[in-house]
Amino acid sequence: MRFVFKTHYDQDLGLFKHTQHRVCYALLGAIMVALPWLISDYLLGEFTLVLIWSIAGMGLMILIGQTGQASLGHAAFLAIGAYSVVLLQERAGLPFLLAFPLAGLISGVCGALIARPIAKLHGVYLAIATLALGILVEDIIVIAEAWTGGVGGLFAPDIDIFGHTFNKYINPADLYFLILGITVVLVLLYKNLLRSPLGRAFAAIRDSEVSAQAMGVEIAKTKSLSFALSAAYTGLAGALLGHFTGIFNNETFTIIMSINMLMMIVIGGVGSIHGAFFGAAVFVLLPTIIAFARDGLATLGLGNAVVIPGIEAGIFAAILIAFLLFEPLGIYGRWVKIRTWFELFPLARRDMFKRNQSFLKTERTR
Amino acid sequence: MSLLEVSDLTIRFGGLVAVDSVSFTVEPGETFALVGPNGAGKSTLFNLISRIYEPSSGSIRFKGEDLLTAHADQVAGLGIARTFQNIELFEHASVLQNLLVGRHTHRQYSFLSELLFLPRVREQERENRKAVENVIDFLDLQPYRNSLIAGLPYGVRKVVEMGRALALSPTLLLLDEPASGLSVEETNDVAFWIEDMKKLMGITVLMVEHDMSLVSAVSDRVLALADGKTIAVGSAKEVQSHPAVIEAYLGPDSLEVEA
Ligand SMILES: Nc1ncnc2c1ncn2[C@@H]1O[C@H](COP(=O)(O)OP(=O)(O)O)[C@@H](O)[C@H]1O
Ligand SMILES: [Mg+2]
Numbered sequence: 090m091r092f093v094f095k096t097h098y099d100q101d102l103g104l105f106k107h108t109q110h111r112v113c114y115a116l117l118g119a120i121m122v123a124l125p126w127l128i129s130d131y132l133l134g135e136f137t138l139v140l141i142w143s144i145a146g147m148g149l150m151i152l153i154g155q156t157g158q159a160s161l162g163h164a165a166f167l168a169i170g171a172y173s174v175v176l177l178q179e180r181a182g183l184p185f186l187l188a189f190p191l192a193g194l195i196s197g198v199c200g201a202l203i204a205r206p207i208a209k210l211h212g213v214y215l216a217i218a219t220l221a222l223g224i225l226v227e228d229i230i231v232i233a234e235a236w237t238g239g240v241g242g243l244f245a246p247d248i249d250i251f252g253h254t255f256n257k258y259i260n261p262a263d264l265y266f267l268i269l270g271i272t273v274v275l276v277l278l279y280k281n282l283l284r285s286p287l288g289r290a291f292a293a294i295r296d297s298e299v300s301a302q303a304m305g306v307e308i309a310k311t312k313s314l315s316f317a318l319s320a321a322y323t324g325l326a327g328a329l330l331g332h333f334t335g336i337f338n339n340e341t342f343t344i345i346m347s348i349n350m351l352m353m354i355v356i357g358g359v360g361s362i363h364g365a366f367f368g369a370a371v372f373v374l375l376p377t378i379i380a381f382a383r384d385g386l387a388t389l390g391l392g393n394a395v396v397i398p399g400i401e402a403g404i405f406a407a408i409l410i411a412f413l414l415f416e417p418l419g420i421y422g423r424w425v426k427i428r429t430w431f432e433l434f435p436l437a438r439r440d441m442f443k444r445n446q447s448f449l450k451t452e453r454t455r
Numbered sequence: 456m457s458l459l460e461v462s463d464l465t466i467r468f469g470g471l472v473a474v475d476s477v478s479f480t481v482e483p484g485e486t487f488a489l490v491g492p493n494g495a496g497k498s499t500l501f502n503l504i505s506r507i508y509e510p511s512s513g514s515i516r517f518k519g520e521d522l523l524t525a526h527a528d529q530v531a532g533l534g535i536a537r538t539f540q541n542i543e544l545f546e547h548a549s550v551l552q553n554l555l556v557g558r559h560t561h562r563q564y565s566f567l568s569e570l571l572f573l574p575r576v577r578e579q580e581r582e583n584r585k586a587v588e589n590v591i592d593f594l595d596l597q598p599y600r601n602s603l604i605a606g607l608p609y610g611v612r613k614v615v616e617m618g619r620a621l622a623l624s625p626t627l628l629l630l631d632e633p634a635s636g637l638s639v640e641e642t643n644d645v646a647f648w649i650e651d652m653k654k655l656m657g658i659t660v661l662m663v664e665h666d667m668s669l670v671s672a673v674s675d676r677v678l679a680l681a682d683g684k685t686i687a688v689g690s691a692k693e694v695q696s697h698p699a700v701i702e703a704y705l706g707p708d709s710l711e712v713e714a
Contacts, residue, residue, distance in 0.1 A: 098584040101551075102577060278570050285569035285576060286555075286562040286583075292548050293556045300543035303505055304623065305531030305560040314566060360547070 104280055121269060125262035132377075134257050137265045139366075139373045140272045141329045146354050146365030147279055148322030153351075154360035155288065156315040157295030158208070159216040162223025163350050166320040168230060168342035169196040170327025172237055175245045180236075185248050189328055196324020197317045204316030208309060223347050230339040242338030245331045257333060268329055275322060279362055282318070291315055352409045358419025367420040371408070376401045456519050458483045458627060458659050459504070464513035466503060473499045475683035476513065481627070486653055486660045488670045490694065491680035492704055497663040498540050500680075501629050504661075505537055506530050517627070532560045534626035538616045538633065540663070544604045550615050551600050554590055557622030558583040590618045594648065610641050617648070621656075628652065630662035634669050642669055649673045667695060679703070 093100075093107045105111045125133055145167060152158050173195045177188035207218040230237045237243060248255040248267065255264040282288040290311050293301035302308055331337055349372065357368025379401055416423050457480035466474045474496040481487045489497045502508045504515060506527040515522040517533060525533060536557070545553050561583065568576050591597055594614050599607065604615065613633065620628055633649070634642040646669050652658040653673075664670050670677060671691040679687040679694050681703035687694045694700055 098581050098588075099577075101584070102580055281570050281572040285572060285580070286559060287566045287569050289548075289552055289556050290559060292552065293545050293559075296545035296547055297543040299507065300539060300545075300619075301556070302507075302528045303531060303537055303539075303543075304556050304619070305528055306556075307528045 102284060104277070125265060130261045133261050133265055135373055135377055137257065137261070137268050138333065139369045140265075140268045141326055141333060142353065142369035142373055143366045144272055144275055144329065145323050145326035145350060146357065146369050147275060147362060148319045148324075148326060149350050150354050150359070150362070150365045151279070151282070151291070151322060152315055152319035153354065154364065155282075155295065156291040156312065156319075158312060158315065159212065160219040160319075160347070161216050161344070161351065162219035162221070162226070162347050163319075163323055164342040164344070164346040165223045165226035166196045166200060166323035167327030167330060167346065168226050169199055169320075170324030171245070171331030171337055171342070172230070172243065173324070174328035175243055175331055176236060178246065185250055189325070192328040193321045193325040196327070197321030199324075200320025201313045201317035203320075204313040205309075208312035208316065220344065220347075223344050227339050227343060230342070238338065240338055240340075242336050242341075243331075244336050245334070248332050255332075264333075271325070271329070275325070276362060279322075283362075287311075287314065349405075352405065354419075356409055356412050356419055358421025358424075360418075361421045363421040363424070364419050367424075371420070372405070375405060375408075379404065457481060457516075458518060459661065460514075460516040461500075461504075462514050462516075464500070464503060464515065465511045466499060466508055467511045472683050474503065474510075477680070477683070477685050478513075479678050479685070479688065481659060481661055483659055484653065484657060485675040486649060486662070486673050488674035488677045488691070489661070489663045489680060490665070490667070490670060490677055490700075491686075494682075495680040495703075496683040497680060498631055499683075501537060501631055501663065504530075504535065504629060531623060531625075534623075535629065536620035536623040536625035536627075537629035538613075538620050538631055540631040540635070542609075542612050542616055544612055544616055544619070546605045547603065549601050549603055550596060550607075550618075551587065553604060553615055553619050554587040554622045555583055557590075557619040558586060560623060561586075586624065587622050590621045593621070593651070594618050610637055613637060613641075614644075617645075621652070621658075625658060627659045627661060630660060630664075632663050632665065634664060634666045642666060645669065646672045667691070671695070 095101065100106075105114065120127075124136060128136070145163075148166070149160065149163050152160055152163075170192045174185075174188050174192035177183045177191055178185060181188075183191070203222060207215060207222075210218055231239050233239075234241075248264070250267075253263070254260075255267055257264050282291075290301065290306045293304065293306050294308060294311055294315075298308055301311075327342075334341070353368035353372045354364055355368070356371055357366065358364030412419060418425075459481040461480070462478045463476045464474055464478070465472065465476050477496075477500065479487075489500065491497055499508065503510050504522070506522070506525055506529075510523070517535065520533075522530070522533070545556060548556075561579075563579055564573070564576055591600060594617065596611075596614060596618060599611055599615070604612065607615070613636070617630065617633060620630075630649075634645050637645065649660055649662070650673055652660060660673075662674070674691055677687075677689065677691045677694040678685060679697065679700045681699075686699040686703055687697040689697070
């Protein structure tokens with residue numbers, strides 16, 4: 090068993106809880122840095138994509154996991170980020186280094202503006218409103234053809250920083266490191282959010298709006314901030330995704346993508362940063378794994394039986410249903426349970442994670 | 456000057472007059488209890504003071520200022536903290552985090568400084584933690600510091616909710632049935648805590664409570680409500696023996712039966 094003796098409040102305020110924690114992250118960091126030398130360029134590209142989707146997942150996580158607000162239209166913010174970053178470079182002539190944060194800012198401002206009218210809604214009504222937003226943005230892309238290229242799509246140039254270009258085919262390692270760096274910065278900001286009053290205000294709104302308000306949390310303003318931060322993260326992910334895929338149009342950012350994002354964080358584990366990463370890894374790597382499995386089965390002479398169109402989506406949905414039924418806390422929740430079991434070995438009890446009786450909560454004064 | 460002045464306060468829900476021109480004052484440093492049968496309008500009165508409900512008429516003044524100009528989220532900043540009859544904690548957060556939310560009104564810096572976790576934010580968080588640790592010591596919550604609310608027994612939740620309100624460092628504390636559902640021992644603890652809040656922290660307490668032994672033990676004055684109307688004000692003893700109060704609790708024929 091592990092005992093951490095705390096002697097100063099800073100130990101709870103720090104990013105790492107204890108030495109072992111620090112060692113784990115140092116190891117993870119070392120592996121991430123060594124990755125380009127360990128795996129093929131193709132897989133490195135897939136990993137880069139995992140990072141991009143993790144950023145998008147963190148964006149949605151801020152809104153859903155931290156603040157408890159639903160969104161079925163988050164692909165809209167991916168789109169805003171992707172179109173902004175390209176247009177800012179191509180039309181306004183800004184360098185990537187300026188266009189990229191600006192794309193996040195634009196998406197964030199859009200998030201805040203949209204939040205004002207819809208943040209008053211709860212549950213399914215909020216879900217429908219955000220769904221409508223997603224559909225609206227899809228349509229706007231088609232209508233504003235002069236800017237967005239409409240159905241024909243928009244080409245994203247290679248990322249260019251002080252004359253150094255990043256292309257996923259020419260120098261995949263460089264692109265990977267750039268996106269890894271951005272991801273680390275965004276994770277740190279997210280961690281800071283969690284340990285500061287704003288993060289606690291988000292959690293307060295998630296769990297009880299009445300008492301959050303009675304503690305002095307400004308509900309409307311805080312929800313808007315959550316939408317803004319969430320949209321900013323998602324917009325940044327969209328900007329990277331645009332550059333990564335090279336070309337995108339209205340069909341890149343559909344409702345299906347919004348729903349995939351939602352599935353991603355549910356499978357990963359709602360409410361934690363880890364969850365965003367686990368979910369993104371499953372989401373991106375699953376098709377690759379299925380493809381490998383397919384090849385394996387084909388060599389065994391079972392080829393025809395497994396070439397079923399749309400099987401990825403089917404498997405993904407099946408995994409989601411399995412998680413909702415058996416592990417609502419997602420992969421991260423399962424991981425915490427396994428870790429605790431080992432830490433307590435052999436003292437872990439079977440019903441340790443069983444939830445106690447929950448007490449009646451009134452929604453009358455909402 | 457009275458700390459809290461409620462005058463002619465009335466609220467209607469459709470045809471039901473839940474609070475019917477109620478007037479009372481709470482003086483600084485006193486413990487004031489509201490009693491009355493279920494549905495009398497006690498919690499509604501709290502929700503009016505918290506500005507969750509808009510009164511149909513009447514006024515509420517706090518420290519001489521009109522409280523009705525404040526929005527529900529500004530009431531805490533004025534120094535009024537509260538608990539809820541049905542416990543409204545943040546279920547998926549730890550006890551420590553719940554208590555820290557109580558410090559929200561002491562938040563000083565913009566969200567950008569918080570995202571960067573600037574040194575001054577860290578300093579503020581240390582201060583918040585110190586304040587919360589004092590509350591934890593006061594209420595003996597040490598064993599539960601890092602427990603999630605979702606797994607805590609009812610009695611502990613009640614105490615945590617009281618702690619969250621105390622963490623705000625309020626001038627006026629509203630407690631809605633602090634002892635309901637608690638054992639005799641736990642109720643005794645609550646009585647001592649309320650005494651200490653008054654004596655050591657100088658907090659004025661306005662509470663709703665059914666347990667008359669607790670009310671008699673801690674309150675300076677008691678107001679009895681029935682069907683939204685004031686039926687008696689005075690010391691616990693006076694109110695308890697007031698004929699209208701006995702009638703409200705036991706029904707119109709009770710006096711004759713007793714006699
Ligand atoms: N939001 C509301 N809408 C309609 N009726 C309400 C509302 N809040 C309270 N009431 C009614 O007001 C009366 C007083 O309720 P309450 O203040 O909760 O009583 P108690 O004195 O037991 O705390 C009850 O009849 C209750 O049904
Ligand atoms: Mg009540």
